Amino acid sequence: MQVGGGGSLRSDINVTPLVDVVLVLLIIFMVITPVVQMGYLVKVPPKAPANLPPSAVQDQIILRLQPDKTVMINKDTVPLDQFPQRMREILHGNTSKMVFFQGSPDVDYETTMSFLDMARTSGAKNIGIIVEAAQ
């Protein structure tokens, strides 16, 4: 851009500080944005067919969370603090790692989720939710 004779005007803004600030802001936003959604993938199995082989039913592990926050593994009541250990014993050698969970409708959702978390960290990789009310 030669305007006058010989000399030249320097009309550039010094953008370096601007770029600095913008890049920092950009990085901040990029770091904050991907708040990864966390949770538990569960299955809500459809109604079992009536002609299910009895062996399939016998091998099921059903966890029940009672309103008083005690746990039942199939028909045994287990204190909550011994639950992870019992769970590991039961699931040891079980290949499907499938358990069914039947929660009480009167328990807090957070308590229920904490229990599901405990079940999952104790080895129950596949969790099926039983939606029918407890008998």
Place this chain on the structure above:
Amino acid sequence: MKNHRWHSSLGKLQKTALNADINVTPLVDVCLVLLIIFMVVTPMLQKGVPVNLPVTEEPEKTPDTEKQLIISVKSDGSVYLGSTVVIKQQVQSELENIHQRTPDREIAVKGDRLVKYGAVLDVLKACREVGFNNVGLIAQPKRSPQQGAV
């Protein structure tokens, strides 16, 4: 940035000064646009309605995809499909409609931590009746004190 020009393609021979500045204008352009996009998009990222998610030890990643349908259960027990409130009795019929149109939607249930499990169970029951058999129960990991509603 001096304005000495190269006078031929063999500029080597005639140049008087090297112009060593990078042209940053496109960079600034792109950065500013990205910045604006992020600033606009960030508040909209909370899909569904904000709820206080239950805090648990170590949930797994349940990545939110385009196909995901978020069902939120607020602390007062009201149910939201996406961001629209739905009367409890109509949850199943609404889900039925969605399942007919797009059977491969993924369901993510965001229940408020204070709600009773029964309220979430009703939603799960509706999911099962309709045919959505894989559901993600969204929780919040204990370690990172991130935004209340994600």
